[in-house]
Amino acid sequence: MKFGVIKFPGSNCDQDAYYTVKDVLGQPVEYLWHGDAELKGVDCVIVPGGFSYGDYLRCGAIARFSPAMIATQEFAASGGLVLGICNGFQVLCESHLLPGALVRNDGQKFVCKQVHLKTENADTPFTGTLSPGQVLQIPIAHGEGKYVCDEAVLAELNIANRVLFRYCDTDGNRSESSNPNGSQDDIAGIASANFNVLGLMPHPERASDPALGSAEGRAIFESLLKFWQ
């Protein structure tokens, strides 16, 4: 399974994603330059974390119109797999590949710490190796990660099981203290209507190797491989 990792000016998790695919998963991977509309025949596009275009105007607002993202939007429309992590999630929302938006954390601070996520839907290309309710320890690192959407969108996300991950505590219980940024309904990650696009604020690529403190994010990448085979 061939992966592509987009490099925007200001991306800073592109190398982590590249490392995870190449060295942890042992799969082929290429960087995709933001200025190129060519996706190099990849099977999955990763939109990495960072501060694309300096987060000018709004996080992800400028990246949306880059040639690589225009190509990614067409790729996703034809069923291609797209994984947006952190700033990548913000880019996917700005691109309208996912509904809603990410705004400043309730606490006004950049939050960088390990959090726990509850797997809400284990029947998608991104979660097929997980079991329903499984708790993953994965780090977050963001200042604008509070997910917001209107009531109609929230209802649609819940009815269609499109919320794949919610913030929780170590036992999988949700409370105000287990929500690090004030996200609506504790939402950490959502999928598109066809489940071929996932955006999430936590960083599974930074939790893919035991040396990094947790290897529990690896399951998301392994799910993609399982789906592809």
Next chain:
Amino acid sequence: MAQVKVYITLKPSLLDAQGKVVQGALHQLGYEGVEQVRIGKYVEMTVGDGPQRDTQIAEMCEKLLANPVIEDYRYEVLA
């Protein structure tokens, strides 16, 4: 050419934490009657004249300058 001023603010339904904190600071300074502080963005630009001018300004706001999911905008065109 016309000068355009665009004002962008978070939708009233969203907490404007920055505005709230600044409002608290104003109260501390003794300006206790201050309410509804909202902090937003201001964009200035010049655009060419043409029959599509107003449509294009609205398009620019919808597509890029504001995110209609979370923000409201208004603009003024100065001849």
